[in-house]
Amino acid sequence: MTFLGKIRQAKKIIKEAIEKYPKIAVACSFGKDSAVLVHLCQQVKKDISIFTVTTPFLFEEALEYKDKMIKKYKMNIREYKRKSGPVGLWKTDPDACCQYYKVEPTKEAIKDLDAWIAGLRKSEGSTREECQHIEKRGNIIKINPILDFTELDIWRYLAVNKIPTNPLYAKGYRSTGCKPCTHKEKDERDPERAGRWTGTGKCGGECGIHTQRLK
Ligand code: SF4
Numbered sequence: 001m002t003f004l005g006k007i008r009q010a011k012k013i014i015k016e017a018i019e020k021y022p023k024i025a026v027a028c029s030f031g032k033d034s035a036v037l038v039h040l041c042q043q044v045k046k047d048i049s050i051f052t053v054t055t056p057f058l059f060e061e062a063l064e065y066k067d068k069m070i071k072k073y074k075m076n077i078r079e080y081k082r083k084s085g086p087v088g089l090w091k092t093d094p095d096a097c098c099q100y101y102k103v104e105p106t107k108e109a110i111k112d113l114d115a116w117i118a119g120l121r122k123s124e125g126s127t128r129e130e131c132q133h134i135e136k137r138g139n140i141i142k143i144n145p146i147l148d149f150t151e152l153d154i155w156r157y158l159a160v161n162k163i164p165t166n167p168l169y170a171k172g173y174r175s176t177g178c179k180p181c182t183h184k185e186k187d188e189r190d191p192e193r194a195g196r197w198t199g200t201g202k203c204g205g206e207c208g209i210h211t212q213r214l215k
Contacts, residue, residue, distance in 0.1 A: 003153055007040070010145035013133055014044045014117065017143045021115035024143075025049035027106075027209075028077070030066045031176045032165055033119035036157045037146055041117060042073060050077040051109040051116075053209075055101040057090075057178035061167045069164065080105040090180045094200055098207035101178075106209045115141035120210060123150050124175075125193045127206050138213040151192055177207075 001009070018024055026041045028034040028050050041048045052066070070077055082101050089097035110116050120128050135142045149157070158165055168176045172184040175193045183195040193204045 001148060003156060006146070006148050006153060007157070009148070010040050011044055013143060013145040014041050017115055017117065017134075017141075017145075018045055018048070021113075021141060023112060023114040024117065025051050025110070025113055026117045027109075027119070028052045028075075029119075029176075030062060030069060030166060031119075032154050032158060032169065033121060033146065033149075035069070035163050035165065036149070036154050037117065037119035038069075038073065038075065039157075039161060039163055040145065042075075047076045050075050052077060052079050053102055053105045053109060054079060054081045055178050056082070056085075056087075057101070057180055059168060059176070059179050059182075062176060065164070065166045072164070078109070080109045090178070094181060094197055094202050095208070103208040103212060103214070107214045110140055110214055113140060115143055117143045117145060118210065119146055120144045121149050121151075121154070122147050123192070125191045125204055127193075127204075127211070131210075138215050140215040 026038060026048055028038050030052065038050060054063070054066070069075070082105060085100055086097070089100070120131050122129050122131060131144050131147055133144050133147055135144070146154075157163075166176055173182060173195060174185045175196055176182055177196055181197045183198040185195055191204050197203050197205060
């Protein structure tokens with residue numbers, strides 16, 4: 001499929017999902033894929049509901065970027081965040097840490113929704129290869145409109161549409177997340193998410209929001 005074909009396909013999936021599921025929202029992590037996803041969704045429905053889950057451990061520049069993007073794109077967004085909790089759990093049990101700071105707030109974010117739209121891509125890594133454009137996950141539908149976009153497609157879309165990017169990419173990070181668990185690219189031949197949870201059994205894996213039943 002061509003680059004423009006993938007854009008058309010994504011917009012069609014988003015449009016049909018919005019028509020079918022009135023209670024729908026877009027998940028936005030403020031990484032590069034989310035920037036593309038939100039841009040596509042806002043072209044279909046300017047005031048579409050968006051939610052973001054943040055943790056106390058994000059990079060300062062990522063938080064500044066988040067605030068800038070919310071303002072620039074006039075996002076209709078809600079933020080979900082644990083205000084307190086264990087510090088350093090990522091060293092001993094990153095799965096438990098992600099469960100507490102990411103998965104549980106995401107459950108809260110989607111509890112009243114019929115469907116949510118996510119920015120997963122098949123080429124990000126083995127954990128995402130089997131994903132489908134539309135998935136029934138327990139009692140909620142998950143929509144993945146940019147599943148067929150490659151990493152290059154994402155950067156191409158950002159460039160063509162002059163969308164600002166999280167400054168961490170310019171500093172050598174290829175996939176972004178919490179500061180203690182996000183590392184710079186070591187080798188361009190590594191999988192895209194190799195810098196996530198590097199040195200742990202969770203390396204290149206998932207925080208849990210895309211693998212667990214949330215509702
Ligand atoms: S990415 Fe790291 S710091 Fe963030 S919630 Fe998961 S384990 Fe904790």
